[in-house]
Amino acid sequence: MADDVTEEQGLSAALADALSPVAQGSGAHFSVAVLDPRSGTSGVHGDGSYATASIVKVGILAALLLRAEAEGRSLTAQERSHAAVMIEQSDNDAATALWQTIGGAAGLDAAHQRLGLTATRAGSGGNWGVSLTTAADQLALLRAVFSDDSPLDGGARTYLRALMGRVVDRQSWGVSAAADGGGPGTRLKNGWMPRDATGLWVVNSIGEVTADGRAYLVAVLSEGSADLDSGVALVEEVARTAVATARTYRSR
Numbered sequence: 001m002a003d004d005v006t007e008e009q010g011l012s013a014a015l016a017d018a019l020s021p022v023a024q025g026s027g028a029h030f031s032v033a034v035l036d037p038r039s040g041t042s043g044v045h046g047d048g049s050y051a052t053a054s055i056v057k058v059g060i061l062a063a064l065l066l067r068a069e070a071e072g073r074s075l076t077a078q079e080r081s082h083a084a085v086m087i088e089q090s091d092n093d094a095a096t097a098l099w100q101t102i103g104g105a106a107g108l109d110a111a112h113q114r115l116g117l118t119a120t121r122a123g124s125g126g127n128w129g130v131s132l133t134t135a136a137d138q139l140a141l142l143r144a145v146f147s148d149d150s151p152l153d154g155g156a157r158t159y160l161r162a163l164m165g166r167v168v169d170r171q172s173w174g175v176s177a178a179a180d181g182g183g184p185g186t187r188l189k190n191g192w193m194p195r196d197a198t199g200l201w202v203v204n205s206i207g208e209v210t211a212d213g214r215a216y217l218v219a220v221l222s223e224g225s226a227d228l229d230s231g232v233a234l235v236e237e238v239a240r241t242a243v244a245t246a247r248t249y250r251s252r
Helices: 002-024 053-070 077-088 092-101 104-114 135-146 154-164 228-250
Strands: 029-036 041-045 187-194 201-211 214-225
Touching (some): 002 029, 002 041, 002 228, 029 228, 041 135, 041 228, 053 077, 053 104, 053 135, 053 154, 053 201, 077 092, 077 154, 092 104, 135 154, 135 214, 154 187
Antiparallel strands (some): 029 214, 187 201
């Protein structure tokens, strides 16, 4: 365990150094977490909670899959239809329908607890997009989706990963910028929304990318960009830097 902690601290320090110029050049705030599943080494840079926007849809679907498993049933045709458009096209009406199916905020919080998220809180009043999370918690969610050691059974993980691999082209930005074109392709979910009070943007991206023949799990959260385009550019720069840092750290 001591070695694991040392490795995590080491990669986190390397991320801080590598991302310092990015932070200085941006007026927005961001946080990132990255994991090399093969070695088990992870690192986190940045703290605080961020609004999820639509990345919470991965958690909503995970909660639905846990619920169906507990009830000893498969997803209904309607649930599968909602799940597909919710993840692949980021459809909000489908997300609201499944949010209600899982029991709203209480259902999502219970599922997140089972999945190992400790600092994520579902939005109140049916407003799932303002759920609060951390990069470390989103990495825990990705672990539950992409690793065998998970409360989600194998079929549920395969299903969720498949939907994340079919996100429509116009929404395929984000952590995908860190991939080098090898491997099975990027599997991701993005979230974006302007804040009503300020007009500044929340822009987030989570998923699995392949670089140098190796899979990495990456979660980038940000808030405070002037517009969507600049938020996307920031998230992609952070993702590229984080994965490149993890690759360099692995090769020491």
